[in-house]
Amino acid sequence: MEIEFHGAAGEVTGSCHLVHVGGKNILLDCGMVQGDRDADARNAADFPFDPKAIDVLLLSHAHIDHTGRVPLLVKRGFAGPIYTHSATMDLAAILLADTAHIADMDARDANRDLAQGQKPVQPLYTQDDVDAAMQRMQPLAYGQPQEILPGVRVTLRDAGHILGSATVELAADEGGSTRRLVFSGDLGPTGTPILCDPEQVPAADLVIMESTYGDRLHKTREDTLSELAAIFADAHRDGGNVVIPAFAVGRTQELLYFFAEHFDEWGLGQYRMFLDSPMAAKVTAAYDRHEDLFDPEAKQLWATRPHPLRLPNLKFTSSTDDSRAINSIRSGAVIIAGSGMCEGGRIRHHLRHNLANPAAHIVFVGYQAQGTLGRRIVQGAKHVHLFGDEIPVRAHVHTVGGLSAHADRDGLSDWYGAIAHHPPVCLVHGEDPGRATLAQSLKQKWGCAVTLPMPGVRVTV
Numbered sequence: 175m176e177i178e179f180h181g182a183a184g185e186v187t188g189s190c191h192l193v194h195v196g197g198k199n200i201l202l203d204c205g206m207v208q209g210d211r212d213a214d215a216r217n218a219a220d221f222p223f224d225p226k227a228i229d230v231l232l233l234s235h236a237h238i239d240h241t242g243r244v245p246l247l248v249k250r251g252f253a254g255p256i257y258t259h260s261a262t263m264d265l266a267a268i269l270l271a272d273t274a275h276i277a278d279m280d281a282r283d284a285n286r287d288l289a290q291g292q293k294p295v296q297p298l299y300t301q302d303d304v305d306a307a308m309q310r311m312q313p314l315a316y317g318q319p320q321e322i323l324p325g326v327r328v329t330l331r332d333a334g335h336i337l338g339s340a341t342v343e344l345a346a347d348e349g350g351s352t353r354r355l356v357f358s359g360d361l362g363p364t365g366t367p368i369l370c371d372p373e374q375v376p377a378a379d380l381v382i383m384e385s386t387y388g389d390r391l392h393k394t395r396e397d398t399l400s401e402l403a404a405i406f407a408d409a410h411r412d413g414g415n416v417v418i419p420a421f422a423v424g425r426t427q428e429l430l431y432f433f434a435e436h437f438d439e440w441g442l443g444q445y446r447m448f449l450d451s452p453m454a455a456k457v458t459a460a461y462d463r464h465e466d467l468f469d470p471e472a473k474q475l476w477a478t479r480p481h482p483l484r485l486p487n488l489k490f491t492s493s494t495d496d497s498r499a500i501n502s503i504r505s506g507a508v509i510i511a512g513s514g515m516c517e518g519g520r521i522r523h524h525l526r527h528n529l530a531n532p533a534a535h536i537v538f539v540g541y542q543a544q545g546t547l548g549r550r551i552v553q554g555a556k557h558v559h560l561f562g563d564e565i566p567v568r569a570h571v572h573t574v575g576g577l578s579a580h581a582d583r584d585g586l587s588d589w590y591g592a593i594a595h596h597p598p599v600c601l602v603h604g605e606d607p608g609r610a611t612l613a614q615s616l617k618q619k620w621g622c623a624v625t626l627p628m629p630g631v632r633v634t635v
């Protein structure tokens with residue numbers, strides 16, 4: 175077996191690795207590059223391999239940086255099966271449809287002021303391409319090996335990152351023995367609400383591991399919960415709205431879980447709550463359909479508390495009229511809306527109506543990338559521009575850490591350390607120097623060989 179790195183090698187998005195085994199080609203993930211200045215051009219560029227030559231595609235989880243180019247791969251000739259967890263199929267259908275929709279809107283915008291003789295911009299792919307990709311998908315369950323090619327088996331294990339997320343084990347019979355390649359996908363932290371902890375992998379000959387937070391340690395969950403408790407106490411005193419920009423997958427459901435768990439303690443019964451994101455509502459419904467994947471604590475919570483995904487005073491607003499109606503509420507509302515970094519979506523309307531109110535509280539629960547509106551607000555901008563108006567920032571602005579969907583340095587090290595005989599490991603899905611710092615600490619703690627692959631590098635399993 176041999177592996178070739180084509181994405182998320184030295185960066186955190188665009189996950190894509192190619193495995194050669196017994197004359198066949200297996201692709202692990204086919205993600206989009208996100209956040210990069212050249213992202214659009216890189217996503218539209220030719221694949222560094224022939225899509226027609228790929229026999230099987232395996233997807234670790236539904237996030238767009240792991241699945242976003244799948245419809246493009248199919249459009250350009252990939253005709254094999256796509257294996258992934260059934261919950262990932264559910265989420266991928268929602269996320270890929272959203273990506274196709276955004277591509278369509280962007281193309282329409284670009285074509286509006288087309289100069290004479292200029293060629294119209296085509297979207298990267300359309301909903302038809304998404305449908306064609308979805309038709310190739312075949313569901314797998316955790317812990318059940320599946321033969322995907324003669325002599326090659328795949329086993330998914332829970333990665334605890336988002337619903338359906340998996341570590342992928344490829345076992346290939348070669349010359350009378352079996353070689354095992356384990357791909358971590360994205361690993362969640364232990365103790366994440368709703369999801370199970372990442373499952374341990376017993377053995378491997380080579381490990382490809384993510385390293386997003388390879389040089390960081392997260393705050394404890396207790397600290398995060400006390401921060402949220404303090405914010406709701408202040409919000410109650412001030413009487414304004416609580417506005418939370420949140421990502422549709424994972425973070426939103428986690429927040430709802432905390433709301434259910436601390437419903438009385440944080441006085442949430444007195445608020446009108448809104449999940450003002452059609453996509454987050456669809457994703458939350460998908461979580462609801464897969465209750466069998468939840469951890470025992472979540473199942474226990476159901477028995478004694480309001481169901482986190484169906485809080486009694488929580489309204490899912492789908493139409494724009496319903497969303498607009500929230501704008502007239504000056505106090506007593508908790509509003510969760512996307513996008514998480516405030517670059518688009520309904521959150522921008524809620525910010526426009528709440529940022530100038532000194533009684534309002536804006537709560538950031540996720541990473542805010544450089545150059546985003548969210549970043550400007552958390553960095554203390556006095557004014558921001560929204561819909562052509564200059565809005566003064568008078569609301570209280572909070573940044574709550576500790577809600578990451580990724581394991582930190584110790585979490586990554588512990589997951590790797592549980593694998594027998596500490597096989598060689600290739601670190602992906604991380605930027606340097608963070609990735610290099612993790613490499614150093616793995617070498618010291620476990621005495622293993624660590625490779626930091628760059629695009630195009632080949633490693634033999």
Ligand SMILES: [Zn+2]
Binds near residue numbers: 335
């Ligand atoms: Zn992910």
